[in-house]
Amino acid sequence: MIRASRLLKQGAGAIARPRAIGPVLSAAHKTYSGHRAYSYQQGPDTSEKETIVKLLYNIGSKKEVEQYLRHFSSVESQKFAVIKVGGAVISDDLATLASALTFLNRVGLYPIVVHGAGPQLNKRLEAANIEARYEDGIRITDGPTLAIAREVFASENRKLVEALERLGTRARPITGGVFVAxxxxxDKYDRVGRIVRVNREVVESSILAGCLPILTSxxxxxxxxxxxxNADIAAGELARVLEPLKIVYLNEKNGLYHGTTGKRIETIHLDEEYEDLLxxxxxxxxxxxxxxEIKELLDTLPRSSSVxxxxxEHLHKELFTHSGAGTLIMRGHRLFSARDLANIDADRLRALLMECDxxxxxxxxxxxxYWQQLxxxxxQGGEYWIYGDEPYQVAAVVTRQKEGQVxxxxxxxxxxxxxxxxxxxxAWKLIVRDHPRLVWSVPRADDNLSWHFERADGSWAVGDNIVFWYGVEDWKQVSDLIASKSGSAAPKQHPPGVRAYSTMARRNGFAGNGQRRSYSSSSTPLRVGLIGARGYTGRELIxxxxxxxxxxxxxxxxxxxxxxxxxxxxxxxxxHVNLSAQEVGSIAREGRSLVDAWVLALPNNVAAPFVKAIDSAVGSISREEQPIVVDLSADYRFDATGEWVYGLPELHRSTLVTKNTGRIANPGCYATGAQLGIxxxxxxxDADRLPSVFGVSGYSGAGTKASQKNDPMFLKDNLIAYAPVNHIHEREIGHSLTRTGGFPSGNPLQVQFSPHVAPFFQGIHLTIHLPLRMSVSLSDIAEVYREFYQGEKLVHVTEGTPVVRDNAGKHYAVVGGFAVPPHTEGLAGRRAVVNVTLDNLLKGAATQxxxxxxxxxxxxxxxxxxxEEPAMSLK
Structure with missing residues (x-):
């Protein structure tokens, strides 16, 4: 693997120029499916800021990122954010915390940190045989307890400051002088304080000196x-004095969770929801x-402030994207709905529409x-609804020609x-509560087009507009709606080129159960041309x-x-027929009237003539009428032209849907399982250690051409290792995950992969060793995988060890058998082991x-x- 330190020495090819003197910044870079720590030398402020802002574009749109940067930069530095950090975050996730704070500082922001040290203090008290006592949830702090608390707070403060300084971020330790109490x-709590004054000058002087203020409570x-x-109380009192845009509480759970559904609560607007929540x-x-406490705090702050x-690790996504990542709490405003213009402030609605419509x-x-139209x-017997908030920052109008219509x-x-x-x-929640079926049209040039895609069940591009729908299942209704909204006719049957799919990027990832809705009520068949039917995969496709x-x-x-x-x-x-590349091109020239999709189930290095023939034949045909091509070989998995999309839906679904080039490179079997596991x-x-994949496949993976690798007699009571280095799947795993994780092309992820063949016919088992940059518990690992694959129908997660024979002939992959080494090891448990099974002919090829x-x-x-449900009992 090319390390970042080496990358810095590559001159013009490096991301940022090295300075003669300057520490290394390790910046957490988050994308859709994960993030990785990178290292950059501290360079000139402007170029470095531009570099990191570009990194932010990978977690949100350029417009989103720039919008939030302008928003955060619109106030004095000390009014950007107060961040409360729990002691557990410092002890368990210091590197991620320091990296996140450094990232913010590199784009010119100065978060003010107030930290606690509860777990560390309890540990020290226990070692000193001092009982930790509480009354009403408040720690009783006698003399001996306070003496240890001072030492612990100073030590934890120093740890965070030193971690920031190692990354090149100037930080100032402030262990006193800010809070007067x-x-x-x-009599009840002994040496516990009630803050009566905050000396903001201490904090502001640190920021003026270019240092992040790191405060104890x-x-x-x-x-x-x-x-x-209490650190929460200290952070709140500091916020009341500084009135920042953001008050951030860092916790390990990444937000608040609904006690009934178990799902993370994305947003809470207190004026609208607080009473019902309680x-x-x-x-x-x-x-x-x-x-x-949050309600009392926000009631004293400007409405622009939020918690x-x-x-x-998700701080960047929460701060710089509309979708966010944790739980956002703000006062907001009460929403209203009205059935008549006479019941609203028409002048304020007019002003909003003149600005935003x-x-x-x-x-x-x-x-x-428009009022006259309503x-x-x-x-004429129709209806309309007007929705908005009290200050008319948002407004919507919903119409219906007659009852029963969409x-x-x-x-x-x-x-x-x-x-x-x-x-x-x-406002959207209120609208869909009243109207479970909706259709609407948005110009292609709309700045917030992604917001509409996220909330729609399907869409159709028509001229300069995109028609969206929600909650409509019948394709006939969709067709009529498109015609009515666009003014042009829509096909009366579900055409193969339409993008009909469910929401793909809700606030916390893929929405719902990950399944796209089918809007087709037509029975018109879609025709497939299969090239290369003799092999095992061809048979499964048939x-x-x-x-x-x-x-x-x-x-x-x-x-x-x-x-x-x-x-x-x-x-x-x-x-069966024997089609040449030229004959396939001739058929493709007719567009989808003869074949809607070509599947190339050919050996490696054989597909190119067929692809070239198809490309030449369809050059004058519109993209919507061209047949799609799915190639099962490795020939286009490393495509750099942008014409081919890598077809591992669980990791690249949004690209498959939105890009829809009609050219799909089907992943390899080993590569599918390894990527699902990693x-x-x-x-x-851990960027300094390579993941390792040990794979065993049934002999069907060696194909139908006779060799020792698919000879049952030779394999009897045997196990064969082959291609111990540079196997094409090894390169494929690293290449694809580099794109999935958003790694720079000059510093790709690499893996070690060792394939083997065993004396069973079909199926794959993978044991994957993953080096981690932090110590993670077994329960944390299992929870990460359950959440990541929630709703995926072709990936099942189990805490038991997947078994090949239970998975052979099945269309899903199973991920499980999680293990972490004991913390007595030298790397303190910073390694995870994951097992994956899948059928190499199905999810590894034909099913995919x-x-x-x-x-x-x-x-x-x-x-x-x-x-179907997996054969084993899943936990």
Whole structure:
């Protein structure tokens, strides 16, 4: 692996120029499926900031990132953010914390850190045989306890400051002089303080000197007595004085979680939701206290202030994207809905539409004309609803011609403040509560187009607009809606090129259960041409297509089997043919009228003539009418032209959907399993040690050409290692995960891969060793995988060890058998072991090809794929 330190020496090819003197910055870089620590030399401020801002573009759109940077830079430095850090974060995740804070500083921001040290203090008290005592949840702090607390706070403060300094970030330790306090209740709690004044000058002088202020929560009385103060309370009091845009509470759970559903709560708008939240049966004890404290804090701050509860590793995504990553809490405003213009402030709505609605702001129409349209709609028996918030930062108009019809989201205007405060999300929740079926149209040039994609179940590009729909299942309805919204006719059957898919990028990742909805009510078959049917994968593809409700075989080409009937295909009589590349090109020239999809099940280095023939033939045909091509060989898995998409849906689904080039490189079998095993832990990998993959495949993986690797007699009671270095799957795993993890091309991820063949026919077992940059518990590992693959129908997670024989003949992969070494090892448990099984002919090849075809053809992703629970008992 090329390390970042080496990258710095490569001159013009390096990301940032090295300075003669300058420490190394390790910046956490988060993408859709994970992040990795990189190292950069501290360079000139402007170029370095530009570099890191570009890194931020990988976690959100350029517009989002720049919007938030402007927002955060619009106030004085000390008013950006107060970040409360729990003691457990310092002890367990110091490197990630320091990296996250450094990242913020490198884009010109100065977060103020207030940290606790509760777990460390308890440990020291236990060692000193001092009992930790609490009253009303407050630590009773006597003299001996306070003496140890001072030492512990100073030590933990020093650890964080030194970690920042090692990354080249100037930081100032502030262990006193900021918080002035009186005794909270001396008789009851002893030396515990109630903050009465904050000396903000101490903090501000640190920022003026270019240093991040790192504060402990210890306070002093006016006469100098040290008092203990809870870090949450100290951070809140500091926030009341500084009035920052953000108050951030870092925790390990990455947010607040709903006590009934178990799902992370993305946003809470207190003015709208607080009273109802407190009535929830699961909101009690610490959760209720936390919400009350946050409510009291935000009630005293400007409405622009908000609280984020987030883990250190997701801090960038929470701060710089609309989707966020943790729990965002803000006051917001109460929302309203009205059924008549007479019941709203029409002048304020007019002002918002003139600012944010393209048809009215451009002068194409006027608000008065629009009011008249709504009045006419009502006269003709139709209805309209107007939604908004009290200050009219966001407003929406929903119309319906008559009862029973699908409602139309006719206007949705959101100011910059509404977008930054996620108020548009709250309005959306109110709209879909009242209207479970919606259609709307948005110009392609709309700045917030991604927001609409995230909330739609499907979309269709028509001219300069994109028509979106939500909650509509019947393709006939969708077709009529597209025609009504676009003014042009839409196909009456579900065309293969339409992008019909469910939301792909909700605030916390893929939405729902990961399944795309099928909007097709048509039985029109989609025709597949299969080139290379003699091999085992070709046979499995024939079986799958034979059972697929929408696919049928048009051609099955095999030089050896030409003229023989296609075995196992019962939809219609069909013989094998022997198609040349030129003949395939001639058929492709007719577009999708003859073949909708070509599947190339050929050996490596054989597909190119067929692909070239197809490309030449369809040059004059529109992209929508061109047949798609799925290549099962390795020939296009390393494509750098952008024409081919890598077809591992669980990791690249959004690219498969949105890019939709019609050219898909199906991953290799070993590479599929290895990536599924590694991807959830990408963010935790130690950049200085290589992941290792030990793989064993059944002999069907060696193909049908006779060799020792597929000779059952030779394999009997045997195990053969082959290609111990530089196996093509080794390169594929690293190449693909480099893109998945957002690693720079000059510093790619590499893995060690050792393939073996065993005396069973089909199936793969992988044992994967993953070096981690931190100590992670076994329960944490299992939870990461469960969350990562939640809703994925073709990846099952188990805490037991997957078994090949239970997975052979199945269409899903199983990930499990998690293990971490004991912390007595030299690397303190910084290694995880993961096991993966899958069928090399199915999820490793044929099933995945059908999965990719379904996506490219606009069908339900899992259509025609037998879905079943795994044989083993999953935990």
């Amino acid at each position: 009186d005794y909270l209740n001396k 210890l306070a002093e009385t006016p006469d100098g007595q040290i008092l203990n103060v 009535k929830e049966p699961w909101v009690r004890y610490g959760t209720k206290l936390k919400l009350k 984020a509860i987030i883990s250190a 393209p048809t009215i702001s451009s002068g194409a129409t006027t608000a008065a004309s 009045a006419e709609l009502k006269k 409602a139309v989201l006719d206007k949705f205007a959101a100011s910059r403040a509404a977008v930054l405060g996620n108020i548009n999300d709250n 079986k799958l297509i034979n059972g697929h409700p929408r696919l049928e075989l048009a051609y099955v080409s095999s030089r050896e089997l030409a003229g023989q009937p296609v075995a196992g295909y019962t939809k219609a009589p069909l013989d 991807a959830p832990l990408l963010r935790y990998l 090809a059908v999965q990719n075809m379904n996506i490219a053809l606009g069908l339900d992703e899992y259509l025609g794929i037998p879905l």
